[in-house]
Amino acid sequence: MKILVEKDYEAVSKKAGEIFKEEISKKPDIVLGLATGSTPIGMYKELIKAHKEEGLDFSKVKTFNLDEYIGLSKDNPNSYGYFMDTELFNHINIDKKNTHVPNGKAENIEEYCKKYDEFIAEAGGVDIQVLGIGENGHIAFNEPEEALSVGTNIVKLTESTIEVNSRFFDSMEEVPKTAITMGIGTILKAKKIVLLASGEKKAPIIKELLNSNKITTKLPASFLLLHPDVTIIVDEKAYKG
Ligand code: F6R
DSSP: OEEEEESSHHHHHHHHHHHHHHHHHHOTTOEEEEOOSSTTHHHHHHHHHHHHHHOOOOTTOEEEESEEETTOOTTSTTSHHHHHHHHTGGGSOOOGGGEEOOOTTOSSHHHHHHHHHHHHHHTTOOSEEEEOOOTTSOBTTBOSOSSOOSSSEEEEOOHHHHHHHGGGSSSGGGSOSEEEEOOHHHHHTSSEEEEEEOSGGGHHHHHHHHHOOSOBTTBGGGGGGGOSOEEEEEEGGGOOO
16 A cells, blocks of 8 residues: 655645546546545546646546445435536536446345446446545445445445434434445455545544554455555545554
8 A cells, every 4th residue: 555645635635636637648438436525525626627727538437436325316415426416527528428326216226236336347447446434444335344245235324424424414314324335345346546534533544544454344444455556645634654
């Protein structure tokens, strides 16, 4: 694992944006693995800027998102589909047909999860995946558990994640309790992985991850230790060496 320590959130976003820009320029029909949450927003802003100011072309780019809440449709402002449209897709020249966020309203979710992995494989696999990390070490919605799924699957969100997510909803009742998420195996199939973390709340888990030489389902991000090409970009507040 390679670790890059940047001054602040802005610098993390710039660095991540540069890496993605370079990959997109090298391979115009690249397959991107994307994340939601607060952390990648700055990187998406960098990509939008590169599109507007430097003509970075997304016309052939395909994307697959990590996760989506079950029960929320794309027109719900709290859905990850809506997030991706407003934070990135609406501002670049991507063909929406080439963007994929798991469908939280699919009729047969289990069947759909299997298909999602097939869609990714048919597209040639994810070339570069951006990840955030939960304060409890989750990646995508793979929460610390006795066992973790390999492929895309349905998960129950933990109390702590529900609580962290509740800031976006009017009441606790409205916060979805289940989600569709890429599995750990799906994530590890990406050719290149970039994990971003910013702020002091992430420092304990980043420290644990960097000092860990063991994989454990209690720290889902530890599985990234098995991947040959992971870059972790953190700001100084998230890094306590
Ligand atoms: C979102 C996702 C989550 C977030 C994580 C960190 O698609 O997969 O694992 O990356 O919860 O969220 P933020 O960036 O809001 O701290």
